[in-house]
Amino acid sequence: MNRLRRTLLAALALGLARPLAALAAWNKDAFGAKTPGDALKSLGVAGATPSKEVVIDAPEIAENGAVVPIEVSSAVPGTTALIVVIEKNPFPLASRFDFRDGALPYAKLNVKMGETSDIRVLAEAAGKYYSATKEVKVTIGGCGG
Amino acid sequence: MQRREFLRLLALAAAAGAGLRAGQSEAQAADELYELAPFGNVSLLHITDVHAQLLPVHFREPSVNLGNGLPPHLVGEAFLKHYGIAPGSAAAHAFTHLDFESAARRYGRMGGYAHLATLVKRLRASRPHPLVLDGGDSWQGSATALWTQGADMIGAQKGLGVHYMTAHWEFTYGAERMLAAVKELAPIQFLAHNVRTLDFEEPVFAPYAIPSPNGVPIALIGQAFPYTPIAHPRHRFPDWSFGIQETRVQKLIDEVRAKGARVVVLLSHNGMDVDLKLAARVRGLDAILGGHTHDGVPAPVVVGKTLVTNAGSHGKFLGVLDLDVGAGGVRGYRYRLLPVFANLLPPDAGMAAYIERVRAPFAARLGERLARSEALLYRRGNFNGTMDELILRALMAEKDAEIAFSPGFRWGTSILPGEAITLEDVMAQTAITYPQVTVSELTGAEIKAVLEDIADNLFNADPYLQQGGDMVRVGGLTYALAPGAKSGSRISDLRLSGKPLAADRRYKVAGWAPVREGVEGEPVWDLVTRWLRAQKTVPAIEAGRPRLIGVGSNLGVP
Numbered sequence: 210m211n212r213l214r215r216t217l218l219a220a221l222a223l224g225l226a227r228p229l230a231a232l233a234a235w236n237k238d239a240f241g242a243k244t245p246g247d248a249l250k251s252l253g254v255a256g257a258t259p260s261k262e263v264v265i266d267a268p269e270i271a272e273n274g275a276v277v278p279i280e281v282s283s284a285v286p287g288t289t290a291l292i293v294v295i296e297k298n299p300f301p302l303a304s305r306f307d308f309r310d311g312a313l314p315y316a317k318l319n320v321k322m323g324e325t326s327d328i329r330v331l332a333e334a335a336g337k338y339y340s341a342t343k344e345v346k347v348t349i350g351g352c353g354g
Numbered sequence: 355m356q357r358r359e360f361l362r363l364l365a366l367a368a369a370a371g372a373g374l375r376a377g378q379s380e381a382q383a384a385d386e387l388y389e390l391a392p393f394g395n396v397s398l399l400h401i402t403d404v405h406a407q408l409l410p411v412h413f414r415e416p417s418v419n420l421g422n423g424l425p426p427h428l429v430g431e432a433f434l435k436h437y438g439i440a441p442g443s444a445a446a447h448a449f450t451h452l453d454f455e456s457a458a459r460r461y462g463r464m465g466g467y468a469h470l471a472t473l474v475k476r477l478r479a480s481r482p483h484p485l486v487l488d489g490g491d492s493w494q495g496s497a498t499a500l501w502t503q504g505a506d507m508i509g510a511q512k513g514l515g516v517h518y519m520t521a522h523w524e525f526t527y528g529a530e531r532m533l534a535a536v537k538e539l540a541p542i543q544f545l546a547h548n549v550r551t552l553d554f555e556e557p558v559f560a561p562y563a564i565p566s567p568n569g570v571p572i573a574l575i576g577q578a579f580p581y582t583p584i585a586h587p588r589h590r591f592p593d594w595s596f597g598i599q600e601t602r603v604q605k606l607i608d609e610v611r612a613k614g615a616r617v618v619v620l621l622s623h624n625g626m627d628v629d630l631k632l633a634a635r636v637r638g639l640d641a642i643l644g645g646h647t648h649d650g651v652p653a654p655v656v657v658g659k660t661l662v663t664n665a666g667s668h669g670k671f672l673g674v675l676d677l678d679v680g681a682g683g684v685r686g687y688r689y690r691l692l693p694v695f696a697n698l699l700p701p702d703a704g705m706a707a708y709i710e711r712v713r714a715p716f717a718a719r720l721g722e723r724l725a726r727s728e729a730l731l732y733r734r735g736n737f738n739g740t741m742d743e744l745i746l747r748a749l750m751a752e753k754d755a756e757i758a759f760s761p762g763f764r765w766g767t768s769i770l771p772g773e774a775i776t777l778e779d780v781m782a783q784t785a786i787t788y789p790q791v792t793v794s795e796l797t798g799a800e801i802k803a804v805l806e807d808i809a810d811n812l813f814n815a816d817p818y819l820q821q822g823g824d825m826v827r828v829g830g831l832t833y834a835l836a837p838g839a840k841s842g843s844r845i846s847d848l849r850l851s852g853k854p855l856a857a858d859r860r861y862k863v864a865g866w867a868p869v870r871e872g873v874e875g876e877p878v879w880d881l882v883t884r885w886l887r888a889q890k891t892v893p894a895i896e897a898g899r900p901r902l903i904g905v906g907s908n909l910g911v912p
Contacts, residue, residue: 268818272584
């Protein structure tokens with residue numbers, strides 16, 4: 210994980226992950242969509258194949274729903290983008306990361322979650338989409354034995 | 355080999371059940387229970403979830419422990435039958451709730467560090483260099499632990515010769531105290547791989563140790579309670595993150611194997627159901643020595659090549675895992691979960707003197723007799739114990755509330771009918787660092803949401819989504835519960851004095867143990883103490899239980 214983080218930092222420094230380009234290409238319709246279906250449609254995603262190559266590392270139960278740390282990565286060859294969708298959030302599309310050739314498709318981010326929800330991550334490679342899903346539980350807390 | 359070994363262990367458990375026959379002396383009974391032939395070349399002695407009980411206690415095991423009907427979800431007669439333990443025997447008393455009052459009078463109190471110390475010394479005499487492991491929840495659960503911030507227990511752990519520990523409730527003293535206490539612990543080493551800083555995921559504590567007793571390198575990986583920041587006030591350790599961290603467990607197993615460990619053991623505070631799932635999903639663990647769920651499980655559950663144990667609570671048991679380890683790893687094992695009968699193990703003089711000394715400043719105050727109980731008082735079980743009923747009555751009466759909630763903790767000792775209830779007894783049910791009593795106005799819908807949330811923490815089909823406590827205790831309310839239903843639809847038929855609860859009406863609800871920051875309120879022990887003094891006598895109390903839906907006979911219910 211440390212190696213990946215360093216690689217990502219290096220990638221950012223080299224501009225490989227082109228965060229500015231992503232900002233410039235802000236997809237208002239997708240990020241403003243109120244359902245996962247509308248968000249993905251606005252991104253031009255028609256469908257995705259479930260894949261074990263797409264990995265989501267997230268807590269089983271959120272320690273703090275306001276800041277849920279998740280790690281997403283793809284081992285699908287030629288991955289050029291990772292899309293993070295929190296199914297039950299009011300605005301389900303949380304992030305889209307674009308990766309230039311050679312950049313490791315890996316990102317670590319904090320997301321806000323109002324309730325227990327599936328997190329869906331899609332990897333884009335050669336115009337096709339591959340996906341994985343993981344549920345993160347958000348609880349009131351207390352009463353832990 | 356595993357299967358044959360397991361059957362042999364069952365036979366041993368049966369033998370333990372036959373102990374304490376009429377006409378047998380205490381020394382003979384002790385020999386029968388505690389004289390274990392040495393085996394192999396590595397021995398691990400395991401205590402867990404002592405909840406700061408320095409002195410011997412009564413602790414009634416649960417009569418309701420809903421689950422799949424397999425260990426650890428066995429209670430009462432089903433438990434005895436599964437392990438071949440004779441009804442009415444000393445072992446039957448140690449492991450089950452059956453006939454609790456008369457068996458408790460017959461076999462006496464259990465646990466206590468002076469008696470534990472004697473047992474550990476006895477085992478040391480026959481086993482070279484056993485490692486003594488403490489699974490955590492040692493520094494919380496008594497007045498003296500609360501008032502010394504765990505220092506009384508640290509002294510007892512040192513006296514017992516503990517080598518390694520991990521933790522859960524210990525964290526509720528706060529980050530600063532934890533860091534200082536871990537230093538005071540030396541030479542005992544504190545292990546917790548799954549406590550990391552929130553910002554850069556740096557380890558806060560040592561993740562593992564690889565001692566070599568008898569020249570055999572054995573790795574011990576510490577796993578603290580994964581949901582500590584969810585179950586308790588997170589603001590007391592705001593910079594630390596926990597979690598099960600299955601991926602990291604695998605990475606560490608591989609790492610310690612690469613360093614030459616011939617045995618790899620997880621000292622876990624996950625809870626037994628979580629440990630069983632984890633054992634099925636990682637490779638290379640020889641054993642998980644577990645705690646948290648307070649399951650006294652006489653024989654390990656074997657998952658693949660991993661032994662999964664749970665060593666009960668309150669000092670009642672000492673787990674003994676003997677391993678025969680060769681160049682290629684573990685070749686064989688023997689496991690016993692020894693019940694610690696105070697009557698059969700004379701107190702160790704050094705430990706007894708230590709306990710008396712550390713209790714001296716508080717003993718007179720704690721001994722105050724607040725009321726006499728005509729009831730058998732206990733807490734443990736999925737639903738309201740009689741002690742919870744007492745606390746709920748006190749909360750409703752003192753706060754003039756229609757409804758009361760009390761946490762479903764699994765710790766808290768038992769009191770026999772005719773005994774006095776002392777301040778020490780009240781503290782054994784309530785001694786936490788966030789004891790404030792709260793009064794809230796909650797709508798019927800909000801009350802249902804709270805019950806649903808907690809029910810999901812207990813009954814979610816995925817063990818990784820369970821937190822290991824019992825159901826919140828409720829006073830004033832009745833309800834129906836379908837444990838097997840989907841999240842959010844387990845609770846129904848909520849009633850107050852027989853009338854359906856209105857979703858939009860507000861009700862006055864008393865409770866305690868808020869996890870939010872900055873909540874003001876009287877410590878619950880003051881309220882309960884005041885109420886008990888006024889009662890003078892506590893009459894017989896019925897334990898409460900929701901109407902259960904869809905629960906068959908094989909779900910850990912008698």
